[in-house]
Amino acid sequence: MPEPTHKRTPLANTTKRLTRDDSFRFACGPHVPCFTECCGKLELILTPYDVLRLKTRLGLSSGDFIDEYTTMRMRTAHGFPDLVMRMDHEAGKRCPFVTAGGCSVYEDRPGACRIYPLGRASTRHPLHGGRSEFYFVVREDHCKGFEQPKEWLVSEWLEDQGMEDYNRMNDLLMELYVHRTRGRSVALGQQHVQMFIMACYNTERFRSFIFESPFLRKFHLDLTLVESIRVDDAKLLEFAFQWLKFALFQEPTLKVRGADATPNGLRPPPEQ
Numbered sequence: 001m002p003e004p005t006h007k008r009t010p011l012a013n014t015t016k017r018l019t020r021d022d023s024f025r026f027a028c029g030p031h032v033p034c035f036t037e038c039c040g041k042l043e044l045i046l047t048p049y050d051v052l053r054l055k056t057r058l059g060l061s062s063g064d065f066i067d068e069y070t071t072m073r074m075r076t077a078h079g080f081p082d083l084v085m086r087m088d089h090e091a092g093k094r095c096p097f098v099t100a101g102g103c104s105v106y107e108d109r110p111g112a113c114r115i116y117p118l119g120r121a122s123t124r125h126p127l128h129g130g131r132s133e134f135y136f137v138v139r140e141d142h143c144k145g146f147e148q149p150k151e152w153l154v155s156e157w158l159e160d161q162g163m164e165d166y167n168r169m170n171d172l173l174m175e176l177y178v179h180r181t182r183g184r185s186v187a188l189g190q191q192h193v194q195m196f197i198m199a200c201y202n203t204e205r206f207r208s209f210i211f212e213s214p215f216l217r218k219f220h221l222d223l224t225l226v227e228s229i230r231v232d233d234a235k236l237l238e239f240a241f242q243w244l245k246f247a248l249f250q251e252p253t254l255k256v257r258g259a260d261a262t263p264n265g266l267r268p269p270p271e272q
């Protein structure tokens with residue numbers, strides 16, 4: 001099978017670094033001659049927050065969304081599985097959500113679709129914990145958006161595209177990836193991989209794991225937090241990243257009630 005002609009990925013590769021105060025020239029919309037050309041023959045990696053937004057938009061369970069629209073790739077540079085949007089082969093390998101009028105899930109489109117033509121790299125300082133970031137322009141040959149006269153500040157583009165929540169969630173995900181690639185972790189076995197998939201990509205199953213297992217008897221969790229993760233999927237995902245740091249890397253992100261409740265004693269139930 002030929003490779004996709006271009007990639008959209010939340011992970012950075014760098015050209016010239018831009019700050020939020022730098023500018024670039026770009027415009028996209030039905031007026032450009034290449035409108036929706038970039039929504040095909042595409043490798044589109046979906047982050048956990050992308051999946052959450054899309055499955056909610058479509059009124060699907062996480063499992064149904066993943067089965068219908070994604071392929072899981074197990075071999076990745078960061079060591080965790082990636083979910084990749086499954087292109088519609090009968091429609092010329094186009095994204096399943098592209099229409100003649102544009103993106104049919106526009107308000108909930110993935111972060112990589114929003115931020116294009118920019119990419120973002122973000123790191124947390126290992127000592128003081130402060131976060132730094134930079135941006136870069138991803139110039140694809142077929143994209144005529146760069147010929148348009150409109151100038152943007154990077155900060156204006158991020159706001160216009162609604163990137164704030166996506167960046168925040170992706171930073172939390174990156175912290176797990178960095179743990180793994182720094183080699184401070186235990187080797188990830190099948191069970192760890194299943195824990196990652198459940199917590200990051202399967203809202204319903206992770207919520208059941210918390211509320212229908214001894215989980216809440218084993219951890220001290222603030223009551224406000226418990227009530228928020230019961231009803232709020234985004235809060236649940238933030239908690240998932242916190243739990244994974246504890247369960248996979250033994251980071252003290254959660255407070256355990258009993259001496260026996262070690263990460264190894266707090267496994268999720270096997271998948272049905």
Ligand code: SF4
Binds near residue numbers: 037038
């Ligand atoms: S190729 Fe560029 S200008 Fe054309 S639709 Fe895609 S992002 Fe917009």
Ligand code: SF4
Binds near residue numbers: 095099103105
């Ligand atoms: S999700 Fe929307 S913007 Fe992204 S590739 Fe698909 S149709 Fe295009």
